[in-house]
Amino acid sequence: MISWRQLLRTIPLSRTTIEIKIKQGSFPRPYPLTTLKVGFFLDEIVEWQHQLVGREANRPR
Template identity: 40%
Template sequence: MKVLRLNAVVRTTGLARSTIYKLIGSGEFPRPVPLTGRSVGWIETEVVAWIQSRVEARDCF
């Protein structure tokens, strides 16, 4: 299991930091996992699954 920090999530998704947090707030993006103190990370497989779901949604049209 690999943990991605915010910069890696931004690079992987192509989304801005503010957009990622907005999507988290609306329940549309995987929530981060607390690591230590103020550090958080995202589980890579969850981020990849979110991207895949976007591709599948696109292909349904």
């Protein structure tokens, strides 16, 4: 799992944008680790990135 801090170093989006995408269902949701801390499964983040690359590759130019 990765933390918000690690996620924000990896993904070139702001925390606000990621939170909006989570609410829209277009970004992997965080999972609670403790009452005050959440984490993201790295494999879900990598899969999300691969889906973006796949969509971009299929886009007409």
